[in-house]
Amino acid sequence: MRYCIFLKHVRATPVTRRFKARAFLPLLALIISLAAPNLLAQSTNNSLTNDPMAQDPMASDPMLVQQRGLYQQAVQAQARGQRAELQALMVQLEDYPLHVYLEFNALRPSLSAMAQRGNDFTPVDDFLSRHRDSFLGNRLEREWVSALADQGRWSDVARYHRAENTNTTLTCRALRAQIELGNTAALVDVAPLWNVDYSQPNDCDPVFETWLAQGFLEPDIAWQRFTKTLQSRQMGLARYVSRLMPERERRLSELYLRIDEQPERLLTDAALEETAPEVREMILHGVRRLAQADARQALAALNRHHAVHVFTPEELTASKQLIAQRGLQQGLVADTEAMLVNEPELNSETLVSWILRDAIRAQDWQRMAAWISRLPAQAQSSERWKYWWARTLEQLHAAGVDHDSALPEAEQLYAELAQTRGFYGFLAADKLGLPYELVDRPVPVRPQDLSELYNNPAIQRAHELYVLGEEISARSEWQFAQSTMSTEQIVSSGLMADSWGWHRNGIQAMIRAEYWDDLQLRFPLAYGDLFANAATQLDVSQQLLFAIARQESAFMHDIRSSAGALGLMQLMPATGRETASRAGMRINDQDLLRPEINIALGSRYLAQLLEDFDGNRAVAAAAYNAGPGRVRQWLRQTSSSPLPLDAWIETLPFTETRNYVQNVLSFSVIYAYRMGESTRFLNDVEINSRL
Numbered sequence: 001m002r003y004c005i006f007l008k009h010v011r012a013t014p015v016t017r018r019f020k021a022r023a024f025l026p027l028l029a030l031i032i033s034l035a036a037p038n039l040l041a042q043s044t045n046n047s048l049t050n051d052p053m054a055q056d057p058m059a060s061d062p063m064l065v066q067q068r069g070l071y072q073q074a075v076q077a078q079a080r081g082q083r084a085e086l087q088a089l090m091v092q093l094e095d096y097p098l099h100v101y102l103e104f105n106a107l108r109p110s111l112s113a114m115a116q117r118g119n120d121f122t123p124v125d126d127f128l129s130r131h132r133d134s135f136l137g138n139r140l141e142r143e144w145v146s147a148l149a150d151q152g153r154w155s156d157v158a159r160y161h162r163a164e165n166t167n168t169t170l171t172c173r174a175l176r177a178q179i180e181l182g183n184t185a186a187l188v189d190v191a192p193l194w195n196v197d198y199s200q201p202n203d204c205d206p207v208f209e210t211w212l213a214q215g216f217l218e219p220d221i222a223w224q225r226f227t228k229t230l231q232s233r234q235m236g237l238a239r240y241v242s243r244l245m246p247e248r249e250r251r252l253s254e255l256y257l258r259i260d261e262q263p264e265r266l267l268t269d270a271a272l273e274e275t276a277p278e279v280r281e282m283i284l285h286g287v288r289r290l291a292q293a294d295a296r297q298a299l300a301a302l303n304r305h306h307a308v309h310v311f312t313p314e315e316l317t318a319s320k321q322l323i324a325q326r327g328l329q330q331g332l333v334a335d336t337e338a339m340l341v342n343e344p345e346l347n348s349e350t351l352v353s354w355i356l357r358d359a360i361r362a363q364d365w366q367r368m369a370a371w372i373s374r375l376p377a378q379a380q381s382s383e384r385w386k387y388w389w390a391r392t393l394e395q396l397h398a399a400g401v402d403h404d405s406a407l408p409e410a411e412q413l414y415a416e417l418a419q420t421r422g423f424y425g426f427l428a429a430d431k432l433g434l435p436y437e438l439v440d441r442p443v444p445v446r447p448q449d450l451s452e453l454y455n456n457p458a459i460q461r462a463h464e465l466y467v468l469g470e471e472i473s474a475r476s477e478w479q480f481a482q483s484t485m486s487t488e489q490i491v492s493s494g495l496m497a498d499s500w501g502w503h504r505n506g507i508q509a510m511i512r513a514e515y516w517d518d519l520q521l522r523f524p525l526a527y528g529d530l531f532a533n534a535a536t537q538l539d540v541s542q543q544l545l546f547a548i549a550r551q552e553s554a555f556m557h558d559i560r561s562s563a564g565a566l567g568l569m570q571l572m573p574a575t576g577r578e579t580a581s582r583a584g585m586r587i588n589d590q591d592l593l594r595p596e597i598n599i600a601l602g603s604r605y606l607a608q609l610l611e612d613f614d615g616n617r618a619v620a621a622a623a624y625n626a627g628p629g630r631v632r633q634w635l636r637q638t639s640s641s642p643l644p645l646d647a648w649i650e651t652l653p654f655t656e657t658r659n660y661v662q663n664v665l666s667f668s669v670i671y672a673y674r675m676g677e678s679t680r681f682l683n684d685v686e687i688n689s690r691l
Helices: 025-045 062-080 083-094 099-117 122-132 135-150 154-160 168-180 184-189 204-212 219-231 235-244 247-261 264-265 277-293 297-307 313-329 331-340 349-362 365-372 382-400 405-416 423-432 448-456 457-467 471-481 487-500 503-513 528-538 540-554 571-584 590-592 594-611 617-626 628-637 643-648 657-674
Strands: none
Touching: 025 571, 062 083, 062 099, 062 457, 083 099, 083 154, 099 122, 099 135, 122 135, 135 154, 135 168, 154 168, 154 617, 168 184, 168 204, 168 423, 204 528, 219 235, 219 247, 219 277, 235 247, 247 264, 247 277, 247 487, 264 277, 264 297, 277 297, 277 313, 297 313, 297 331, 313 331, 313 349, 331 349, 349 365, 349 643, 365 382, 382 423, 423 657, 448 487, 448 503, 457 471, 457 487, 471 487, 528 540, 528 594, 540 594, 540 617, 540 657, 571 590, 590 594, 594 617, 617 628, 617 643, 617 657, 643 657
16 A cells, blocks of 8 residues: 555646647647547546646645745746846745755856956855755866866866766866876876777877877787777777787787778688787687678688687687577578587577577477477576467477377466466466466555655755756756665655656666566556547557557656657657648647647557557557568568467567567556456457468
């Protein structure tokens, strides 16, 4: 049972807090059409559960509410340069958690001028004395050291720089300060900064130049950096390092570069006969490079040079495993299988799993039986391969090619799997007609742990920033606070964040604590009204919409992926615009960060995919992740020998998409449970599908 001050809720932070009216009438029409059927019900029945103020005691504290208003006035006065008004407001806000932000924003613009004058650092010293080892204190200290370095005040840089609060640029500036002050002994600390596989910031150049001029670069350090940069494909940097080497190492580095560029030279270049450790290293690198294009040639080269250089068993195993992996990708399946049979020490989960999926794709159950036993023991006991061993036994029994104990063993495996919560457990439960195992154990939290967190200044600041809609700063404070937390405190912070409607942090806390059984925290019913309205309007399962959003963003409304996808349902901008256009709307990229828009468009896009793929949620989810064009290509590849759904999912070419589909289907079951509804893991369309 939850503590009463942490009531569970349906919806995350209110969309009205960030909603700004726009002139896009079609957009507003869509939102209204999605919301209209439930507006009355919301206002009469759900006013408590949808109001985050009712769930978060700090949000509704009268004093804090008043201080938030004053703080926003102070921020506006600060932006307008109204110093008298700002000072008056700051006096009233002295005990408000965000008072430090007003101080910081007042002090920060003067750092450069203060460093230039160099006669009175009292404002900085006062701020740091009161706020050192806070997020803003550390940030101001770093900016202050940078401002001092800009002015060449090296003694002050040395005085204020702290190794525990630095970055690469500041570290280099601090080292330069020591050099400028005559402390050349500091040059012994330069090697780790220089010996990396990428270019360091320009601020490091003066330090590196002095270090090189004083003869600190040793041949082995130069060789280490050369190989690091070459292997990370920083070729220009690798050639630069090569030129810094003594004659012997430079000659070897030039050979290394030739082998890297033309790895087929492994089979002909007589210079590789030299028995030097650097040559061994470049041969193994060349084998890896050659295997990318021709696994057979790579194996021949490895065997040829092994006769001279006698590689260690570990080196041989790693090289041959890579060659085997490339061989499978190049279609050399029979050759690779023979190699793994003849050299069983090469068997790994990656390699054997590839062969097993090839057997699943061919529905070759005897081959499955032969290769599952070659998996490492830990992999054999995983839910995935226990399920496929049961499927193999089942199919062999049906074909009459195995002994009578095959079917009972399969049923026993299914029974064991059905006790687990997840994709294979749910499949196994369906096989046996058993209910799904949905262990739901709220994480144990002590009231005093929560009280301690509420007294943590960084947590208080994170809360106020979150309530005020400043989520980027709120996340920074939150992460700073968590950096020193124990596992128990992290668990408590997850419960606290969820009570605020900050669901992503609740989910992340459970991951960090490796606590998997609190389904309320791990699978929140966030933005419930918006998802319910979309599900009703578009005739799409609300559980499926929840599952997609949970998998895509963990309900982080302003997330941007490295690929450019935006918002709760991670829509690519082009997809969002196209979906909006079909609905008679015009949007920009920023609109996709608004929950009401993102959910409306993401749900419409998913509904279209379901229509395109005959209502099959697995195929639609794969298309949502990998793109409909790529999924159609995969379907064409299996059209001559269609697969049952479990086999089609297991043999999806992309590991990410395979895991994505499995998670979305599994999350749908969990969300049905969270909503107090029953559901089937696979519907009739999916059970009977052949893809």
